[in-house]
Amino acid sequence: MTKQEETRDRVLDLIEGLSVGQAIPSERQLTQELGVSRLTIRAALDDLVRDGHLDRRHGSGTYVTEPKIAQPLTLTSFSDDMRRRGMVPGSRTLELVVTSTGARLARRLQVSPEARLVRVKRLRLADDQPMAMEVLHIPEVLVPGLTKTDLEDRSFYELLEERYGIVIVSGTQSIEPTVTSEEESEVLGVPLHTPAFLFERTTVAESGRIVEFVRSIYRGDRYRLVADLTPQRSRNGRLRAAAAKVRNGERRAELKSEGE
Amino acid sequence: MTKQEETRDRVLDLIEGLSVGQAIPSERQLTQELGVSRLTIRAALDDLVRDGHLDRRHGSGTYVTEPKIAQPLTLTSFSDDMRRRGMVPGSRTLELVVTSTGARLARRLQVSPEARLVRVKRLRLADDQPMAMEVLHIPEVLVPGLTKTDLEDRSFYELLEERYGIVIVSGTQSIEPTVTSEEESEVLGVPLHTPAFLFERTTVAESGRIVEFVRSIYRGDRYRLVADLTPQRSRNGRLRAAAAKVRNGERRAELKSEGE
DNA sequence: TACGAAAAGTGGTATTGACCACTTGGCGAG
DNA sequence: CTCGCCAAGTGGTCAATACCACTTTTCGTA
Numbered sequence: 001m002t003k004q005e006e007t008r009d010r011v012l013d014l015i016e017g018l019s020v021g022q023a024i025p026s027e028r029q030l031t032q033e034l035g036v037s038r039l040t041i042r043a044a045l046d047d048l049v050r051d052g053h054l055d056r057r058h059g060s061g062t063y064v065t066e067p068k069i070a071q072p073l074t075l076t077s078f079s080d081d082m083r084r085r086g087m088v089p090g091s092r093t094l095e096l097v098v099t100s101t102g103a104r105l106a107r108r109l110q111v112s113p114e115a116r117l118v119r120v121k122r123l124r125l126a127d128d129q130p131m132a133m134e135v136l137h138i139p140e141v142l143v144p145g146l147t148k149t150d151l152e153d154r155s156f157y158e159l160l161e162e163r164y165g166i167v168i169v170s171g172t173q174s175i176e177p178t179v180t181s182e183e184e185s186e187v188l189g190v191p192l193h194t195p196a197f198l199f200e201r202t203t204v205a206e207s208g209r210i211v212e213f214v215r216s217i218y219r220g221d222r223y224r225l226v227a228d229l230t231p232q233r234s235r236n237g238r239l240r241a242a243a244a245k246v247r248n249g250e251r252r253a254e255l256k257s258e259g260e
Numbered sequence: 261m262t263k264q265e266e267t268r269d270r271v272l273d274l275i276e277g278l279s280v281g282q283a284i285p286s287e288r289q290l291t292q293e294l295g296v297s298r299l300t301i302r303a304a305l306d307d308l309v310r311d312g313h314l315d316r317r318h319g320s321g322t323y324v325t326e327p328k329i330a331q332p333l334t335l336t337s338f339s340d341d342m343r344r345r346g347m348v349p350g351s352r353t354l355e356l357v358v359t360s361t362g363a364r365l366a367r368r369l370q371v372s373p374e375a376r377l378v379r380v381k382r383l384r385l386a387d388d389q390p391m392a393m394e395v396l397h398i399p400e401v402l403v404p405g406l407t408k409t410d411l412e413d414r415s416f417y418e419l420l421e422e423r424y425g426i427v428i429v430s431g432t433q434s435i436e437p438t439v440t441s442e443e444e445s446e447v448l449g450v451p452l453h454t455p456a457f458l459f460e461r462t463t464v465a466e467s468g469r470i471v472e473f474v475r476s477i478y479r480g481d482r483y484r485l486v487a488d489l490t491p492q493r494s495r496n497g498r499l500r501a502a503a504a505k506v507r508n509g510e511r512r513a514e515l516k517s518e519g520e
Numbered sequence: 521t522a523c524g525a526a527a528a529g530t531g532g533t534a535t536t537g538a539c540c541a542c543t544t545g546g547c548g549a550g
Numbered sequence: 551c552t553c554g555c556c557a558a559g560t561g562g563t564c565a566a567t568a569c570c571a572c573t574t575t576t577c578g579t580a
Binding site: 203 | 432434455463485488
Binding site: 026027028045056057058060 | 562
C-alpha cells in the first residue's frame with residue numbers, strides 16, 4: 001500500500017462524511033492534516049477526479065461530485081450498476097448445471113476441454129423488472145459447492161471474493177447489437193426480435209487465471225450506453241495542434257424513461 | 261502550451277522515428293536531452309501511456325507499442341477510425357439540404373427553432389463496403405457554403421478546423437441497439453431488420469457552442485465494440501480493498517471477420 | 521562451463537520549495 | 551450605493567533531489 005493509495009482512501013473516507021457540492025480541504029491543508037507532500041495529495045486527488053468522485057475548480061477548490069450514474073464500461077457488477085441508479089437489483093437463477101467444457105469455451109476460459117464447468121443461467125432484475133438475461137460459465141474447480149441460492153441476493157463478485165478468495169482485476173467485454181431469441185423474449189417479457197445488446201465478457205483474477213465467461217442479453221428498450229467523448233492525440237501529428245483540453249471521457253449508462 | 265505538452269509532442273515526434281517494440285531513451289536521459297525535470301517527463305509519458313502509444317516496463321525501459329486498433333469511444337472521426345484498421349475510408353454524400361430546425365433538434369443543438377440547419381445524409385464506406393449511414397445536422401451559420409463534394413474525401417472535423425476555424429473539444433455519444441429500417445437496409449446492402457448500432461452524438465467546439473448532432477447507423481454484422489475493463493473504486497468502501505492494479509481500461513472497436 | 525551474486529540501469533514513489541493562473545471576496549474610490 | 555481593483559487563497563505546473571523496487575547485464579566463483 002503506497003502512501004498515495006493510503007491518501008486516496010483517507011480522502012475517500014473524508015468524502016463520505018460530506019454531501020455533494022461541498023468542498024474538501026485545500027491541497028495545502030490536506031498536506032498538513034495527512035502528513036504527506038502536496039504531490040502525493042495531488043496524485044491521490046487525480047485518481048479520485050478520474051473516477052468521478054471529485055471535481056476541481058481552478059482558483060476555487062475541490063468539490064464532491066454527484067455520484068456517477070454508472071460506468072458500464074468499467075468492471076462493475078450488475079448489482080452495483082443498478083444500485084447506483086437507485087434501483088433495487090435482483091437476480092433469479094433459472095438454471096445451474098455442471099457440464100463439460102467443449103472446444104470453444106475451453107479456448108475462451110483457457111482450460112482443458114475435459115474440465116468440468118458450472119453453467120448458470122439467470123435473469124437480472126431492476127426494481128423487479130426484467131433487465132437482462134445472462135449465462136455464466138465458470139470452471140468448477142474455482143467454485144466448488146456453488147448453489148442456486150448463493151447467487152440470488154448478492155453480487156457474484158462479492159461472493160467470489162468472500163467465499164473463494166478470488167479477486168477480479170481485469171476483463172474484456174465485447175458489445176454487439178442483436179435481437180432477442182424466442183427464449184430471451186419470453187424470459188425478458190418483450191416481443192420476439194426486440195433489439196438488444198449482446199455483451200460477452202471474460203474476467204481475470206489476480207492470479208491471472210480466467211474466472212468466467214459471461215454472455216448477457218440486455219433489453220435495448222431499457223438500457224442505453226452513454227459515453228462522454230474527448231479527442232485523441234494522433235501519432236502522425238496531423239491534428240495534434242487541436243489537442244484536448246478535456247481529458248478522460250467518462251462512460252455511463254442510462255435507463256431510458258418509459259415514454260421515449 | 262505548457263512544458264509538459266511540449267514535452268509530450270517532442271516525444272511523440274521521437275516515437276515516429278522508431279518502430280514498434282523499440283525502447284525510447286530513459287527518463288533520466290530525456291531529462292537532459294529535453295532540458296526539463298523528470299517530473300515533467302513522467303507526466304508527459306503518463307499521457308502517452310494512457311493513450312496507448314507507450315508501454316512502461318519497470319526496471320527495463322519504456323517501449324513503443326503497437327498502434328491501437330481503435331478507440332471508438334474516444335472522439336475520433338470515422339476516417340481516422342477506419343484508417344487505423346488499415347482500411348480505406350470513404351464517404352458518399354446522399355443528400356445535402358438546408359431546412360429549418362424544429363423543436364426537438366433545436367433543443368439538442370441549443371439554437372432557435374427558426375434557425376437554418378444544414379442536413380447531410382451520407383454513406384460511410386470502408387474499403388468501398390458500406391459500413392454505416394449517418395445524418396448530420398449543423399447550424400448553417402457555422403458552415404456557410406458547404407457543398408456535397410466538400411465532404412467526400414476528407415474528415416469533416418478536418419474541414420471544420422481548416423476552413424471554418426472550428427476546433428472540436430468534446431462530445432457526448434449514446435449507443436443503442438436497433439434494427440435497420442427499409443431505407444437503411446437498402447443503402448447499407450443488408451437484409452431488412454438486421455441488428456445495428458444506433459449512435460447519437462453531439463459535439464462541442466472550443467467556444468462551447470454545439471457544432472453538430474449526428475445520428476449514425478452502423479452495421480452490426482461488421483462493427484463491434486470491445487472494451488477492456490478495470491475495477492472501480494467504490495465510495496462506500498465495500499470492495500475498496502480489492503483495488504485495481506490495472507487502471508484505465510482501453511476501448512477499441514474491431515471489425516468482425518467475414519466468416520464469424 | 522554453468523551458476524549465482526553483485527552492480528548498473530530502469531521506472532515508481534515521495535519530499536520540498538517555488539512560481540503561475542484563476543477565482544473569490546473585501547475594500548476603497550467614484 | 552455601485553463599480554472596479556487588488557489581495558488572499560486555490561488549484562496547475564515545474565524543478566531538483568532522494569530513495570525504493572525491479573530488470574538486465576556483468577563478472578567472479580564453483
